[in-house]
Amino acid sequence: MNVESYVAASLGPPRWLERLQDIEGDELHLLGDLRRRWLALAAGADWTPEAFAAAWRAQAEDVDLTDLNRLIAQHNEYFPIERRLSFDLRLGDYRAPWGIPWRRDARDAAWIMDHLPPDLDRAGAELAHG
Secondary structure, three states, X not given: XXXXXXXXXXXXXXXXXXXXXXXXXXXXXXXXXXXXXXXXXXXXXXXXXXXXXXXXHHHHHHOOOHHHHHHHHHHHHHHHHHOOOOEEOOOOEXXXXXXXXXXXXXXXXHHHHHHOOOOHHHHHHHHHOO
């Protein structure tokens, strides 16, 4: 082990890893809170499918994703430098490690809808199954 590796290991996890853990933890926490709201909305009234979809879309659009998107923007900016990714001059971009995309898209209402769709039948089925 060289001195650089020894010093790096003694400093704890690299910042890029901590940031990814923060992003994933924030996403899980947010989705858990939103799932409870989604189920409560489905249980809270005698909805038509269209009215439920409209109400859920409105709630999803009101969610403040600023802090999460700030972390994602930091990840997209600093990850290639912190991971020392090679730059491909032909592509004009950093080469993804092992061919795995490293950039993350900003989160928005569509991302929420992908995880918790404005589908009353699905929400009702989840309510029925606990």
